[in-house]
Amino acid sequence: MDQHIGVLAFPFTSHPQTLLGLVRRLAFAAPQTKFSFFSTANSNAFLFSTQSADGLNNGAVGNFRQAMEVAVADTTRKISCLVTDAFLWFGADMAEEMGVPWVTFWIAGLSALSVHFHTDAIRQKIGLNGHEDQTLDFIPGLSAMRVRDLPEGIVSGDLDSAPSRMLHKMGLLLPRATAVIANSVEELNPIVATDLKSKLPKLLCLAPPTPSSQPASNPDTSSCLSWLDKQKAKTVAYISFGSILSPSPDELVALTEALEATGVPFLWSIKDDEILVFQSSTDHGIR
Numbered sequence: 001m002d003q004h005i006g007v008l009a010f011p012f013t014s015h016p017q018t019l020l021g022l023v024r025r026l027a028f029a030a031p032q033t034k035f036s037f038f039s040t041a042n043s044n045a046f047l048f049s050t051q052s053a054d055g056l057n058n059g060a061v062g063n064f065r066q067a068m069e070v071a072v073a074d075t076t077r078k079i080s081c082l083v084t085d086a087f088l089w090f091g092a093d094m095a096e097e098m099g100v101p102w103v104t105f106w107i108a109g110l111s112a113l114s115v116h117f118h119t120d121a122i123r124q125k126i127g128l129n130g131h132e133d134q135t136l137d138f139i140p141g142l143s144a145m146r147v148r149d150l151p152e153g154i155v156s157g158d159l160d161s162a163p164s165r166m167l168h169k170m171g172l173l174l175p176r177a178t179a180v181i182a183n184s185v186e187e188l189n190p191i192v193a194t195d196l197k198s199k200l201p202k203l204l205c206l207a208p209p210t211p212s213s214q215p216a217s218n219p220d221t222s223s224c225l226s227w228l229d230k231q232k233a234k235t236v237a238y239i240s241f242g243s244i245l246s247p248s249p250d251e252l253v254a255l256t257e258a259l260e261a262t263g264v265p266f267l268w269s270i271k272d273d274e275i276l277v278f279q280s281s282t283d284h285g286i287r
Contacts, residue, residue, distance in 0.1 A: 141192035
């Protein structure tokens, strides 16, 4: 029987593109399987305007359930598995109602996944607003992480904010997933991976794929690639804070000074407005 996989994307930052990369790999490996990719109209318009949609049903939606009903009618195939971004924790209930497996996809590293999975344990052990230098040595693989390293919403900040509640709920529901796919390499965090494997039904680590979008006509205008080719293997640090949030100007300068103090060559992807921070401060040799 031909399979039909429903894919629900979290339509912000790099989430939909990363999930689409996974789906394309699966579609290539299982050409007889139909994948319906559901996200907002704006998100899908951006993704599918620059990429071939072979093997994918582009489902721009306002309501996931209604959109899946339309996809089932269009393809004449019932949804046989539900794949969702890990942020969409309600996929657990949807899959249970549909009587199909739920596979959830975490786009970041294993250490971050472990923190959200163990949020309640961290709160019980450390308490809210615990000592910032206290370590998480009670969680396998996180002994080097301190309270100050935790993102807001774990033991500090607004625990009732929408992002905090979403991530907390996600961590609680992960054990209900048939499988959790992490966009990471197991060998980078073997202790964390072993711990999560012992607590989740199935953890699958998949190395991030190469970008599937079309390359720019002149992709190396800054000479970054030619500079990178001259560096020794495994010696360069890469820094990027994404497209939504960024550190304050003082934090950017402090990070630059810390990187320079290590003597480690680094490649930093920064936005135009962040470049002004360096132009108005001491010359840190960034180009």
